[in-house]
Structure formats: C-alpha cells, structure tokens
Amino acid sequence: MFRALVLEKEGDAAVARVRELDDSALPAGDVTVAVEYSTLNYKDGLALSSNGGGIVRAWPHVAGIDFAGVVEASSVERYKPGDKVVLTGWRVGEVHWGGYSQKARVKADWLVPLPAGLTTRQAMAVGTAGFTAMLAVMSLEEHGLTPDKGEVLVTGASGGVGSVAVALLAKLGYQVAAVTGRAETEGYLRDLGAARIVAREELAETVKRPLEAETWAGCVDAVGGAMLARVLGQMKHGGSVAAVGLAGGASLPASVIPFLLRGVNLLGIDSVTVPYVRRVVAWERVVTDLPMGKLEAMVRVAGLGELPALGAAILKGGVQGRVVVDVNL
Numbered sequence: 001m002f003r004a005l006v007l008e009k010e011g012d013a014a015v016a017r018v019r020e021l022d023d024s025a026l027p028a029g030d031v032t033v034a035v036e037y038s039t040l041n042y043k044d045g046l047a048l049s050s051n052g053g054g055i056v057r058a059w060p061h062v063a064g065i066d067f068a069g070v071v072e073a074s075s076v077e078r079y080k081p082g083d084k085v086v087l088t089g090w091r092v093g094e095v096h097w098g099g100y101s102q103k104a105r106v107k108a109d110w111l112v113p114l115p116a117g118l119t120t121r122q123a124m125a126v127g128t129a130g131f132t133a134m135l136a137v138m139s140l141e142e143h144g145l146t147p148d149k150g151e152v153l154v155t156g157a158s159g160g161v162g163s164v165a166v167a168l169l170a171k172l173g174y175q176v177a178a179v180t181g182r183a184e185t186e187g188y189l190r191d192l193g194a195a196r197i198v199a200r201e202e203l204a205e206t207v208k209r210p211l212e213a214e215t216w217a218g219c220v221d222a223v224g225g226a227m228l229a230r231v232l233g234q235m236k237h238g239g240s241v242a243a244v245g246l247a248g249g250a251s252l253p254a255s256v257i258p259f260l261l262r263g264v265n266l267l268g269i270d271s272v273t274v275p276y277v278r279r280v281v282a283w284e285r286v287v288t289d290l291p292m293g294k295l296e297a298m299v300r301v302a303g304l305g306e307l308p309a310l311g312a313a314i315l316k317g318g319v320q321g322r323v324v325v326d327v328n329l
Contacts, residue, residue: 003327004101005304009059013050016063016308027097029105030076033085035069036120038099039127040302040310040323041160042247047093048311055094063307064325065092066128067099068120076108084114086283088128089272100304102327112279117287124324125299126286129160132271134282134289136161136220136242137168139267143240147173149217150236154178155203156222157194158185160298161244163321165220166192167294177216179203179227185320192294203227210257218242225249232258232266240265247317298322303329 006019026032046053047063056063066088071079079085090110092098097105114123126134145152152169156162157178169176170193178189181200189197207229215234219241221227225248231241232254243266258264274282298321302310313319 002102003304004062004103005064005307007047007052007056007059007061007063014052014056014059016048018304021101023103026103026105030074030108031071031079031085031111032073032103032105033067033069033087033111034072035067035099035102035104035327037069037124038064038067038325038327039124039129040307040314040319040325041065041128042245042314044093044307045311045314048308049315057095062097062101063093064099064101065089065094066124067104068114068123069104070120072103074108078108079111084120085111086114086120086123087111088131088279089274091272100307100325100327109276112276112283115283115287118283121324122292122295125295125322126164126290127160127322128271129322130164130286130290130295131282132244132269133161133164133168133220134286135271135274135278136165136244136267136269137172137289138282138285139242139269140218140220140240143265143267144238145218145240147175149239151175151177151196151216153198153216153219153231154194154222155219155227155231156245156247157189158182158320159222159247159317160319160322161222162220163192163298164290164295166194167298168290169220170194171289171291179223181317188320191297200227203230205230207233207253207255209233210255211261214262220244223248225251226253228252229254232264235262235264237262238264240267242267242269244269295322299324301326301329
C-alpha cells in the first residue's frame with residue numbers, strides 16, 4: 001500500500017484527496033520508483049483545479065509533473081533497485097500518473113540518473129522549473145549570449161523558473177534585471193543575485209512602437225503575452241529571448257519589426273520531450289552552475305494534503321520560489 005493525492009471527478013468538479021492505494025493501482029511501466037520528493041509547478045496548479053485545468057485526460061488521476069526517488073523494481077537493465085532517479089516532463093502528471101504519490105511507475109526512457117552532487121530533495125528544489133531555466137540559459141548561450149554583452153532580463157522573476165534563472169545567470173557573471181509585480185520580493189530577488197529590479201508596470205503597457213531603446217542583451221521570459229511583445233522591441237541587436245511560460249497569456253500581440261531590423265531571436269524552450277542526452281547535460285550544468293545555498297533559500301516544503309490550496313495559489317501568482325513536496329508528510 002502507498003499514499004497518493006488522488007484527483008477524482010464528482011459531478012463536474014475534480015476533488016483531490018489523500019488516499020491509500022494498492023500497488024496494483026499503478027499504471028503500466030518499466031520502472032517502479034519509491035518517490036521521495038516532488039514539486040509544485042503552474043501545470044500542477046492547473047491539474048489540481050476544479051476541472052483538471054484542461055490537462056487531465058482521465059480519472060482518477062495523480063498529478064505531479066516531476067519527482068525524484070529510488071528505483072524499487074525495474075524490468076530494464078539500465079536501472080536497478082536502489083538507483084536514484086529524476087523525472088521531469090513526458091506529460092507525466094498530465095496524461096500519465098505523476099509524482100504526488102509515494103510510488104510511481106513509468107517508462108525507463110523518461111528517467112535520468114540523479115546527477116552526482118545532488119540529493120533527491122535538491123533535485124526537486126530544482127524540478128521542472130529549474131530544469132527549464134537551465135535549458136533557457138543554455139539556449140541563450142548557444143545563440144551568442146555572454147556576460148559582456150549587457151543586462152539580461154528575467155520576467156516573472158519571483159516564480160519558480162524566474163527565481164532559478166536569476167540565481168543561475170548571476171552565478172555565471174551576468175548582470176540580471178528582475179521583473180516583479182510585488183515590491184515585497186525585491187530583497188528576495190537581490191539575494192538571488194539580481195542587480196536591478198524592474199517593476200512589472202514598466203513592461204505591462206501594450207506595445208506602442210515596434211522598436212524602443214536597445215536595452216537587454218538577453219531575456220528569460222516566463223510571462224508571454226503583451227509583456228513578451230514589449231520586451232522584443234527592447235532587445236539589443238542580435239539579442240535572444242528564451243520563452244518559457246505563458247502566465248500573462250498565450251497570445252503574442254507583437255510586430256515582426258524587431259526580427260527584421262534587429263535580428264532578434266525568439267527561442268522556444270521545450271522541457272517536456274527534451275532528448276535524453278540534453279537532459280543529462282542540463283542536469284550536470286545545474287550541479288556546477290546553480291548555487292545550492294541560494295537554491296535552498298527559494299524552498300518551502302509541503303505535504304500532500306497542502307497541495308490543493310497551494311495549487312490554487314500558484315495560479316494566482318501567490319507562490320514565491322520553489323515548493324518541494326515531501327510525499328511522506
């Protein structure tokens with residue numbers, strides 16, 4: 001038997017309850033993992049909402065788009081009982097049962113070995129959010145970003161992806177400008193390494209001119225929508241924006257002018273189906289490039305029973321930093 005936060009449909013609404021399940025309830029898969037930690041992400045908030053956020057396809061369901069733990073059983077040679085592993089992406093927690101459970105059963109190809117130098121708790125402090133931030137930084141670097149090019153903007157900076165992006169970029173020597181709509185997060189962001197705080201209101205206005213003053217050498221954008229459109233017009237020539245989120249909306253009311261006259265690059269960051277080799281590289285970069293002391297400062301630990309309320313809060317922008325879920329609490 002094991003405990004899990006199970007989403008069940010009651011009428012038109014989804015209700016989340018912590019339940020005891022038998023191992024036979026687990027879905028098919030190559031590897032059974034004794035989960036130690038998971039996290040809370042925006043997608044998890046959607047899954048935990050009253051209608052499953054449009055991402056849950058079948059009921060009952062276990063959310064949690066990432067987890068870390070120890071292999072309990074495996075039918076493939078790649079993993080053996082006792083191996084520590086991490087999972088992010090692959091629509092786990094959406095289409096497939098996820099990490100809000102003391103056990104998970106998944107395909108071996110979805111797992112990566114826990115990198116040396118990280119505990120399972122630290123891996124989930126990083127989680128999908130931090131993994132995505134690392135992919136964004138890697139992509140910006142591959143498109144020519146270096147610390148001497150100028151300031152790098154991070155939008156949605158106090159959220160999970162933004163917080164890790166600020167810490168990563170600062171550790172790598174970049175001058176980071178952090179965008180936030182909450183004045184009380186300024187100290188938190190400066191502690192992570194932000195050199196400048198930009199009020200959200202400064203970038204929230206709809207684009208009036210396709211080109212503004214060249215300001216940012218690069219950007220990690222977790223907001224999308226009108227803010228992304230505005231940032232595109234402020235990029236330096238040849239600068240790149242790594243798009244990682246859509247908290248501000250999925251539409252992009254932008255002009256093509258920044259692309260044509262400044263050679264701006266808009267880089268889409270997919271953390272769901274990233275090939276195995278790039279996943280391993282990204283996790284190795286996390287170990288070397290993310291200051292673990294600052295990572296710990298982002299973390300709040302929660303148990304399974306706290307997740308419905310926290311899921312509602314993250315959808316409203318009310319969660320700062322990273323929530324690590326201890327599935328044994």
